[in-house]
Amino acid sequence: MTLRARLVVERAGFRLDVGFEVAPGEVVALLGPNGAGKTTALRALAGLTALTSGHIDLEGRALHEIPAESRPIGMVFQDYLLFPHLSALDNVAFGPRCHGASKVEARRTASAWLERVGLSAHAGSRPRRLSGGQAQRVALARALAVGPRLLLLDEPLAALDAHTRLDVRSELRRHLAGFDGATVLVTHDPLDAMVLADRLVVIENGSIVQEGTSVEVARRPRTDYVARLVGLNLYRGIATGRTVTIEATAGTTNDTTTNDTTTADMTSADTIPGVGTLSSGGGPGAGTADVEDGGVEAGGGEGVVFSVVERFDGPVFVAFPPSAVALYGTRPNGTPRNLWRARIDGVERHGDNVRVHLDGPIPVAADVTPAAVAELDLVPGKPVWVSVKATETHAYPA
Amino acid sequence: MVPAVAGLVFLVLPLAGLLVRAPWSTLAGRLAEPQVLEALRLSLVTASLATLFCLLLGVPLAWMLARTSFPGRRVVRALVTVPLVLPPVVGGVALLLVLGRRGLVGQWLESAFGFSLPFTTAGVVLAEAFVAMPFLVISVEGALRAADQRFEEAAATLGASRWTAFRRVTLPLVAPGITAGAVLCWARALGEFGATITFAGNFPGRTQTMPLAVYLALETEPEAAIVLSLVLLAVSVIVLASLRDRWVSGP
Incomplete structure (x- = not known):
């Protein structure tokens, strides 16, 4: 050295x-x-x-x-x-x-x-x-x-x-x-x-x-600040096998992921090493994740239970990009994994897409197309269903 | 409006009067009189020496006030500005008490070097410097405060010692402030009357500067006084013109 x-x-x-x-x-x-x-x-x-x-x-x-x-x-x-x-x-x-x-x-x-x-x-x-x-x-x-x-x-x-x-x-x-x-x-x-x-x-x-390294930090942020920089939603939870329980944020205010998606945000820059690898982080094994009813509940301090690809026990971080978040006007049919109800807190332009900030048991940022915004009438205050693909959520030890 | 115009007239009228009453026809001849030339020469020389003296001591003093912090810095700063508000005659008396033949320091100078300052040309320089120094110090201190100190840091990261940084970076940056301060200081020294006549007396060729000559001439030859005054006025106008960018052009 x-x-x-x-x-x-x-x-x-x-x-x-x-x-x-x-x-x-x-x-x-x-x-x-x-x-x-x-x-x-x-x-x-x-x-x-x-x-x-x-x-x-x-x-x-x-x-x-x-x-x-x-x-x-x-x-x-x-x-x-x-x-x-x-x-x-x-x-x-x-x-x-x-x-x-x-x-x-x-x-x-x-x-x-x-x-x-x-x-x-x-x-x-x-x-x-x-x-x-x-x-x-x-x-x-x-x-x-x-x-x-x-x-x-x-x-x-x-x-x-x-x-x-x-x-x-x-x-x-x-x-x-x-x-x-x-x-x-x-x-x-x-x-x-x-x-x-x-x-x-x-x-x-x-x-x-x-x-x-850049790739490590971008892939596994360990603080809200870093997560914001690399454009990921980040939560701390307790893992049991492939499920992670994330506590509801006390008085879900718009402090963590909702603010500061300004110029420092990297998700709009596709050329960055690390970020590009995020979507491929899940792998094909996700289909085996458990179906959890607990995650379906909306708000009320219940928290959210996530299905993830990696198997851990104990405190972990769960990270996923806003592009992995899907929004629905009514409860979607099919697998109700990683699904919860939230309220729209704010909507802003973000590159070619629209970034939607959501309240709820955990604050989360979602990137959706302008067409989806129009179709679902995504205005602040409106309740929606939020789902995150398990294959795009990434867990790692806290 | 009326008070404003009155104020303007009050300031300009005396100067206009000076121009109106000037003996233009005999001007050239009077200017060439040995006494006038002698006084003018003495004034220019002493004012320049006083300015040099102020630069040598005033710039380091300004640097100390602007760049260092020590207990009592505010008091020192206030002390430096005292000569600005002090009646010059009092300054002259004070100088006499310290540097006079029986003064605190003067006594010692006399016995050690057989050297006495009052009623000498050197005494004139000291009296002028005493009165004019604050102008320089305040101007340079202001310039130093305005100069970005981080340039000195940049110089340090490039290997410059404190002195090199001051000489090659800070000094050129504050040069306009130093020039302005020096010009102001020189103009003040040139017009100095009270402290000079008290401390250095009024000996033609030795301590009789222009202002003293004006005062003396007013009793015997008023026209000569006007001519001398005109010369001083001309110098003032030149000084003002040289500083116009800093002072005259308001917002």
């Missing part, structure tokens, strides 16, 4: 306490909601925020013992912080100059880096004359020009518009692949994290709640 860090930063009303490792050439994304402490963790690695306790070991050096300007790091800030009074070239040459290179040498290094990021033509431009994407590339070149062993990226794409983002993201990915040191990037955007990083570390309220 090239980087081993345990970062503890205490402030009034907030405590960050995370530990993680990054291998040479590996890109780790710290993913989390605003205020989770991701940026604090990054600043602590850079030496811009003091550690309350903990340690940072980079290739055998105790980084936490040396000041920011002596650490072998490169950092790309969220709004880049290119020096406005210097040209793009001099911005990139700034680091080499500080590391003792002569003016000529520093400029040679800088122009080589500008060429690598494809900005030789803009070497003489002041930052304010650069577009967002160009400024981002200059910031990356500036961070890499000092030959860092640890690259830190703070929301590297957050300041870009959606179109530029797409280009810059894939280009950034290419540059990160060519960097042999450790990379830690901070983002609240799961798409950025999954495209750019080899491994995700999810931070909430100053602690790590989940870590693993």
